[in-house]
Structures are given as structure tokens and as C-alpha cells.
Amino acid sequence: MSKRFTSLALTAHPPAARHRERGPSRRVVAPFAAVTVLVAGVALTGCGQQRDADVYTVLNSSTDESYHRWDAEAMARCGERLGVTIEQQSVPAAQVMTKALRMASSKSLPDVVQFDASEMPTFADAGGLVDLRSLGLSTDDIPEGIVDFGSYEGTYYGAARSVNTLALFYNKDVLDEAGVEVPTTWAELRETAKELTRGKQYGLALSAGGAEDGVFQFTPFMWSNGGDETDLDSPQVVEALDYWKGLLKDRSLSKSTVNWTQADVNDQFMAGNAAMMINGPWQVETLNAEESLHWGIAPIPVPEAGEDSVGPLGGAVLTVPNTGDEAREKTAGKIVACLSSEKEQLTYALNSWMVPANAEAAEVWRERVPELGSLADQVAVARSRTAQLGAGWSSVSLALQSAFQSALTGQSSETALKRAQQRATSGN
């Protein structure tokens, strides 16, 4: 109907407004053409970004208000010292990698990118990072483990300010009331968790969700038992997964465990639905906000007494992306050096409750927050997830997620892990 109407209008139009037609046609066409060209132009050139001479940008995942503020303060201090302005761009953690890749293809990479350490190898492997040593950063007073943590194939690309790992958090009141000790071995953990499971309260909470959170939480069980990510269906890994299954079978773990992130686990612990939990120091700020909650922290229990509790080394590293502008890269290197200096590390670690990467800063930190001492012990022996597989970690991680979810919801650990190993090898 509308079509017919238009044609009618057109036919009626010409005789009456003949001389007007010339006007509008030009008046209308020109702006439309201009808009079209503009839209196309913006779309095509919008990707390119001009760099300001004295303004340096840092891309990070500090989207929480507190972290954003701490980082802004540290950057202001370093900027003042170096005579430049440092701007912070924060995106959610899951988007740092994709955002950085997009920026790489449009040649608008920021001067510093803070990657999660498990993601850094992928970016380094693509040729996107500059060797920090070549920019004049020294690794002399950084413990070897932390240097490895920021290295890929022997090159030091990422400076860590602080590191973290997982530990066993427990509700002191609940444990005291039940008169039980903090567990140190798998057998004790299973026993204690069983004992503390009553009513609405589960003995233990952990994350077995279908994301990196779950894999992060599984690694201390896999590694402490001698298992390895290169051989997912080895008896050691199967045994570790069977241990998780056992906890679930005892009803010491909620069935919702397969759907929980680490943040959910923390919520459950704070709500009194779990007597103990596996979690990391980044939750301490939230935990301390609840004054009535008295919590303690201990290393994650090990299979047999006396063995090392090997946790995953977590945290972010500051990297200088390869922008081709050597002068800027040099300054970016200085910014990284300043942000990861002993003093800044200590400030950051005390704010965020994570362990300073620098050995001396860690010593000072230990004196200042003795209650988190066991975390510092765990960090000392903690292991990087990507040390062995590098950029191949993501496929193994996905396969592993699927495996422990299958196992926890009914399949046998062996079948699930066999399948995971197949998937991981074919995916690479």
C-alpha cells in the first residue's frame, strides 16, 4: 500500500513543484552523500588512534572500584617520577586479551598491558610483547619462580607486582565449636568436612565451575598428588578427581559446586553455608567487611602428611606490547619498572592482600600481615599453569573443565579424563 502511495505522490508532484525540485534534489543529495562519506570515513579510520606524546596508557582489568583507585594512585606516583601522564583503561578480565588483539590489528596498542599470567604466553607467542630485559629491567632480586612466572620460552616479558595462590580458608568459630583441628592431609580434610556438614552448612566449598576458576581450583589437588596437565588420564590425576568425587559423595560439598565460581564460593562461605572453603587472597577485602566472621587460613591439605602443597600461581603481569615505537617502549619499560618496584609492590600487596613478588618486599609484607603467612609459604612452592604448555593451556583447561564436571555429575573419573586427554591432544 505504501508503495502505491509513494508513486501517486510522485506523479502528482512534478507539475506543481517543478522548479522546486531542482533545489531539494541538490540540497538533499549533497548532505546525504556527505553523511555517507562521513560514516564510511569514521568507520574506516576510527580504528586508528593518535598517540599523545606525554600520555601513556595502561590497559588492565582493575574494574573494581578499589583496585582501580589503587592503580590510579600508583600510576600517578610513577607518572610524577617519570614526568609523564599515565592513563588507566580498565576492562573486565575476560576481555583484556581480545581487546589487546583488536588494538594490535588497528595499530593502537596501549603502552603497557596487564595480562593474567596464564594469558601472557598466547600474546607473547603471537609476537606481541617486548623483552623486558632489553628495556633495562633487572630480575636480580626477584625469586626465580616469579621470573619464570612472567617468562615465556625463557624470555622475561611480564613483571609481576604481586602473586597469589589458593589456600584453605576456615571459619574459626565453627571449627572451635566442633572442637576439630584445621586439616592438613586429604584424609583429615575429608573427615573434618564430613563432621562439619550439618543442616544447611556444608563442610567445604570449592569451585568446579565450567570456567578457568574451576581448573584453577583443581590444580592443587592434581599437582600435590603428582599429576600433571600434560597427562590428564594418569592415575594421579584420576585419583585427585576421585577425591573430589568422594567429598561430593560424603555430601561434604554442595551439588551446586559444579556451577559455582570462586566468587560464589566466597558468598557461600560468608553466608555460613560452608565451614571451610578453597579460595584466594583477593577475597580477603570482602571477608574483612563482615566483622562477625572470624576466619583463618591454612595451606591446602596434601595427600600424605609431610608432602608439599603445590598450588597454582595466580596473578597478573605487566607487559610492554610491541608497538614498534622504540622511544615509547623504553618509557613504557620504565613505567613497568616503577609500578613493579619494591615500594609500589608493597603498597599494592598490602592493599590487595596479595603476596609481593619481590623477595624483600615479601619479607616486609610477612611481618605486616602475619595472619596471611601461610599464603606466602604456598606462593614459594606454587606452580605456574602455563610453564609447560604455554599458549596450549586454554585447550587443556577447557577439556579439564568438561572432565571434572562430567565426573562430578556421574561419569567415572577415568572415562572423563581419558576423554579430556583425547580432546586436549586433538585440539592442539
Added chain:
Amino acid sequence: MTTSTVTAQTPAKASAPAAAPDPARAARRRRLTQWGFVAPAVVFMLLFFGYPLVRNVVMSFQHYTPKTFFTGEAPFNGTDNWSNVFQDALFGKALWHTLVFTAGSLVGQFCIGMALAVFFSRRFPLNGVLRSLILLPWLVPMVVSGIVWRRILDQDTGVLNSFLDTLGVGGGTPWLTSPEMALLSVILVNIWIGIPFNMVILYGGLQEIPKELHEAAALDGASAWRTFRSVTLPVLKPVITVVLVLGFMSTVKILDLILALTDGGPADATQTLGTLTYQNSFVQLDFGAGAVVGNVLILISAVFAVFYLRANRTEGK
């Protein structure tokens, strides 16, 4: 249509020859004007729809990795990505889940939406208030609904289970934590989200039906069901097509809701083509494989878009 324009114009031009020195130039200019109006739309479509679409197809035949973002080089690898994706057991699973999810969601959304639309087309007190309350799910962002429902459906601490518990039925239902239940739960949540859209459009359609038709049916002695089946439904057909096709398009590509509810788990029980695309491209950074799954999704949608256009064309006649 075109001929009518021309024939109608000729006499007009003849009657005023002085005002139009060159009819051919005037016609050319008019055509230019018309194209001037169309051009922005064409450029926009080419730029924002055509280019990504073609790019995605090309990408599915390339070895496209993080390195590509730096070097710009993505070597063609034939049908490697396609065969890898099709051989992956997860793809078959995801395809099946997508079909079940889409069909289940559409049927549920449509039936409940239709029932509510019919219900609200009567006049009764508080009709307007209730109707706007039912619109609420539509206003809530998908991710927010997902997060809220994840809490509601939590096996131990969720509201739904404690409610069922007090009723004495199915207290400990593992809504999102059992691979058997998870897909169903996700479908139920999506039905909840889709009801308002179906209801609003169908309600609008029902308002358009002339009262005389129903009166005539009543005079003929048709029952309520018979009237609905023989009068309401046929008249409503074009609206139903729109609702179903648009519903299909938005359901088949589902991603945000599933990521918020289950992250594709447990044990890949809620992986759909949407989540698989996301996982391939943005978790594993294998953009070629991601593009393959994305193309399969586009293909499925395109088939339905053609149906939709055909249906509309016949309606136009």
C-alpha cells in the same frame, strides 16, 4: 507501478512544457535524488552487514590465530577448519542442544504468550496493570535475568527449591547442576524471558481483528474454541509468522543467557552453537573454527529469513 508513474507523468509534462526544458535531465536528476536517499542505507548495509558477513565466510577457510592480529597474515587452509569442527563431538552435541533449545523455547513462549494475549484482550479490572507487570522480564537485561535465575535455581540455597520443599514436591531438584536437567532449566528461563515479546505482538494483532468477525461467528453458533481456531488464528497468521520468525532468530543465537546461567556446563550439557562460537573464538582464540560455527548459525538463520520473506510476500498479494 513504474508504468503508472510514467503514464501519469507524460500528460503533466506536456501541459507545462515551459517549466521543464529537458525532460530527460529532469528524470535523471530525479533518479539521482532517489539513489541519494538509498545510498546511505546501501553503504551502511554493505559496511556493517555485508563486510562482516563476507569476512566471516573467508575467515572460516583461514588459519586465523592471535598471530594474525600482528602480521595480518592468515594463510588459507582449505576446509581444515570445517572438517575439524564437524569432527568435534562437541559440535554435534551443540547443534542438537541448539535445536532443542530453540524449538522448546519457541513452543513455550508462543503458547503462553498467546494464552496471555487472548486473556488480556478481554476487559477486566487491573488489566492494564497486570499487562505491564508481565512486560517486566522484557525490560531486564538478559545477563541480569541470567544471574538472578542462577540464584533462584541454586540447588541448595535457591528460592525455587525451598518453595518446592514447603509444598513437599521435588525439593532438591538439581536445576542447573545435573547434565540431564540443565538444558531444560535454561529453556524454561528463556521461555520466561520471551513471553512478553510474544504476548505484546500477539495482543496487538488481536486488537486489529474486526469485532464483526467474532460476532458473525457467534451468530453462527461457533464455540469459543471453534471461533479461535477458525477466525482468530487464520486472521492472525501474518502476525504469528512475524513472532515465530523473529523469535527463532533471537533464540537460535543464544549466548548471554547461557553464559550467565551455566557457562555451557555442567559437562557441556548446555553448549549451543552460540556458546561454541564464543568458546572457539574468544577462549581458545581459534578464530577460524569460531567462524565455521558462526557461519553454520548464519546459514540456519538465513534459511528462516527466506521463509519469512516469502511468507510476507504472499501476504502482500
